[in-house]
Amino acid sequence: MASATTTTTTKGATGRSSRNLVLFYIFLVLFVLVSLFPLLWVFRMSITTKSDLLASPLVTLTAPPTSTSYNTVFGNPDFIKALRNSVIVAGTTTVICLFFGAICAYAIARLRFRFKSSIMTLILAISFFPAVAIIAPLFIQFTAVGIINTYWAMIIPDTVFALPLTIWILVAFFKELPRDLEEAAKVDGATTLQAFRKVIVPLAAPGVFTTAILTFIFAWNEFLFANTFIFDAAHYPVTVVIPNFATVYTIDYGSQAAGAVVVTIPLVILVLIFQRRIVSGLTAGAVKG
Amino acid sequence: MTSSDRESVSRVKSEEKKRRGGWFRQEFGNPERRMAYYMVLPALIIIVAIAFFPIAYSVLLSVTDSTITGFGSFVGLENYIEMFKNPDFLDGLKNTLIFTVASVTLEFIIGLGIALAINRAFRGRGLVRAAVLVPWAFPTVISAVMWRLMFQDQIGIIDEAAKAIGLISNPILSSNTLMLIGATLVDVWKTTPFMALLLLAGLQTIPGEVYEAARVDGANVTQRFFRITLPLLKSTILVAVLFRTLDAYRVYDLFWVMSGQQLESLSTFVFKSVRISQLLFPQGNAAAVFIFVTAFLIALIFIKVFGMQTGTEE
Numbered sequence: 001m002a003s004a005t006t007t008t009t010t011k012g013a014t015g016r017s018s019r020n021l022v023l024f025y026i027f028l029v030l031f032v033l034v035s036l037f038p039l040l041w042v043f044r045m046s047i048t049t050k051s052d053l054l055a056s057p058l059v060t061l062t063a064p065p066t067s068t069s070y071n072t073v074f075g076n077p078d079f080i081k082a083l084r085n086s087v088i089v090a091g092t093t094t095v096i097c098l099f100f101g102a103i104c105a106y107a108i109a110r111l112r113f114r115f116k117s118s119i120m121t122l123i124l125a126i127s128f129f130p131a132v133a134i135i136a137p138l139f140i141q142f143t144a145v146g147i148i149n150t151y152w153a154m155i156i157p158d159t160v161f162a163l164p165l166t167i168w169i170l171v172a173f174f175k176e177l178p179r180d181l182e183e184a185a186k187v188d189g190a191t192t193l194q195a196f197r198k199v200i201v202p203l204a205a206p207g208v209f210t211t212a213i214l215t216f217i218f219a220w221n222e223f224l225f226a227n228t229f230i231f232d233a234a235h236y237p238v239t240v241v242i243p244n245f246a247t248v249y250t251i252d253y254g255s256q257a258a259g260a261v262v263v264t265i266p267l268v269i270l271v272l273i274f275q276r277r278i279v280s281g282l283t284a285g286a287v288k289g
Numbered sequence: 290m291t292s293s294d295r296e297s298v299s300r301v302k303s304e305e306k307k308r309r310g311g312w313f314r315q316e317f318g319n320p321e322r323r324m325a326y327y328m329v330l331p332a333l334i335i336i337v338a339i340a341f342f343p344i345a346y347s348v349l350l351s352v353t354d355s356t357i358t359g360f361g362s363f364v365g366l367e368n369y370i371e372m373f374k375n376p377d378f379l380d381g382l383k384n385t386l387i388f389t390v391a392s393v394t395l396e397f398i399i400g401l402g403i404a405l406a407i408n409r410a411f412r413g414r415g416l417v418r419a420a421v422l423v424p425w426a427f428p429t430v431i432s433a434v435m436w437r438l439m440f441q442d443q444i445g446i447i448d449e450a451a452k453a454i455g456l457i458s459n460p461i462l463s464s465n466t467l468m469l470i471g472a473t474l475v476d477v478w479k480t481t482p483f484m485a486l487l488l489l490a491g492l493q494t495i496p497g498e499v500y501e502a503a504r505v506d507g508a509n510v511t512q513r514f515f516r517i518t519l520p521l522l523k524s525t526i527l528v529a530v531l532f533r534t535l536d537a538y539r540v541y542d543l544f545w546v547m548s549g550q551q552l553e554s555l556s557t558f559v560f561k562s563v564r565i566s567q568l569l570f571p572q573g574n575a576a577a578v579f580i581f582v583t584a585f586l587i588a589l590i591f592i593k594v595f596g597m598q599t600g601t602e603e
Contacts, residue, residue: 027406028413032420035482039423041446042435057446100332107328114316119329126340128531128588130539132556133581136563136574137346138339139357160339163332192324221428223542224556228564239430243546246437253444260434267426275419282483283490 039264046070046257053253069254073245073262078233082241083263089151089226089237090219093158097215098208100159101166106196108167109174110182120171127164131157135228142229153229154237158219166215169281173207174200210281213274217267238263344581351574356567368575375569377561378576381553384469384544388554389537392476397530399477400484405518407485408492421482429479433546436475437462440547468548475543480536484529491525492518531591535584555580 045053045060047070052063073079108116138157142148147156177200185195201208223239230236236244242259249255271278317323351368354361372378407417424432439447442460451457461467495518503513519526541556550557555576562573 024406024411028411028417031403032417034478035420035424038432038435038439038478042438045438045444053444057444057449060444060446100335103328104332107325111321111325111328113322113325113329119333122333123336125588126336128535128584129340130535130556130580130584132539132541132559133347133577134340134343135560136350136357136570136577137343139563140346141343156339160336163336167332192321217426221430223428223430223546224560227545228560239428239542242434243430246434246549253438253441256434257438260431260438263431264427267428268423271422271426272419275415275422278422279418279486279490283487 039261039268042257043261046254046261048254050252050254054251069252069258070262072249072252072255073258076248078236079238079241079259079262081234082236082238085151085235086220086237086239089154089158089222090216092151092155093162093219094212094215096155096159097162097166098212101163101170101211101215102201102204102208103196105167105170106174106200109171110179110200111192123164123167126161127168129161131161131224135224138225139228148229149232149235151235154222154226157225157229158222161222162215162218165218166211169211169214170204170207173204173211173281176207177203206277207281210274210277213270213278214281217270220267344578347574347577347581351571351578354571355574356570357563361571364571368571369579372572372575372579375572377553378555378558378572381555381558381576384553385538385540385555387469388473388476388540389534391473392480392537393530393533395473395477396481396484396533397526400481400529401488401526403481403485404488404492408489418486421486424479425483427479429542430546432475432479433543436471437547437549440468440471462549465548465552468552472540472543472547472552475547476537476540480533484533487529487532488522488525491522491529494525495521527591527595531588534587534591538584538587539580 047065047067048060048063049066049068052059107113108120134157139148142153142156147153181199181203182195185199186192190198221239222237226237226240230240242256242263245256245259316326352363352365354364354368407414427435436447439445440461442448442462445461448457448461451461457467459467461471499517499521500513503517508516539556540554541560544552544554544557545560559573559576559580562569562576566573
């Protein structure tokens, strides 16, 4: 494997013998297959009838496709409601995170002040934080304030745990923007905030957009807080509803599979369209930071 | 330090303060800096109020016999003692440690291998990158549901395949050991690609000339790997491994959903205690503090022992 490093540094894949190239592509295909196999298999299960599923995995592989399971899950009002709840919670979390995150990240990336690295360390510490350690106090406080069992009981903690990610990635993006433009704006009499709003925000739009996608995925995937603070089915997000399908549709494995597939499809589409941006966003924080 | 020493030190400090106007005035007297603090403050307040303040609250709950509805009286370390006697907690601790060490080790080794292999220009890069990201972008609970379906007795392809080749004789979901192995493999499947991406990004920052020079000096592949790649990749490796370690250490979603709430981890123990059982509430808080403190120690070890860089200044 180590030999691959050396090839990059010299001539790239073109200079290699064709046998090695074939091996390399076999490796790639295997890697992609292993990555995608569960999704493909569960999709196969979701379009198979109950009796074919129960027969054996081999029968499942060749069974004629059916849409029964999808009719079942889309006919389930709780599932539809859960999809809506997840969109509301993840969407609101993303907007709040971007608002506070962008302002904070701009100051860290651009302005000079003391305690900057202490503040960054503190923010980073949150992303290492075991969320389970605070569910009891938050439960008590949310009950006291009366927001238990509402969207806010998910949005507030989601925001706190997504903020470090948002800030970290935005700092990396903001640092890459040319400084001259803001300086020019300031020379022309713009205040810090105006320079931020009129110059940086439009320029940073692609970076902000990438951050929004990552924050949205993060909030969409959250499970612990939703499972702790929500016990009214009307407010359940998809991450709580799908595992419950195991008891709702006991041996109707096809419907369990269909539910899982439906929830991942928006994410798969997001990833396929924005893969390049997502990778640059994810690695910006970790490598350059 | 004697009192006269202290006096002289404080006198020196106050003189210095007078001379420089004090850091407070220096920071807030400057409009740009003042603006910076105003901009950082809202995010910081949110983080401190919703994450750090509750930790203090957790510590308080853990030394009292409180319930979810009301504060109790001070009981010292009794909850911690009870917790360490609780077989469920010990089981969760053991599973969490095995899971963390096994999954992070495998993810690092396989991830580094993949990163080294794909660190070159090739056709179909976008496809590989997308394939890598798909498992990562899934909600953990959904991948747990998917793998549970594949581990299922009779209908699950993995359960059937493992039986067919004689790897297992009992259904995977009937044994805690097999479920722990299963959970580890699911985690490896889900996060190795992410690890590979981080390491790949780190590899790409190593200039090619370094390898060229080493080759000219007669270093072979192994030498180049251990003398150049690993040392230059060290900071990326530390960040990636620490990130994954602390993430694996707080495992909850995967265990809870994949094992049908059977497999115990530290986090599932806390969840069950504070959210489901009335009696275990104080122990649950002790376990919550335990997780927090040990996670903090893990991070500290990475920073102090391995010399991880945490600063962001260039």
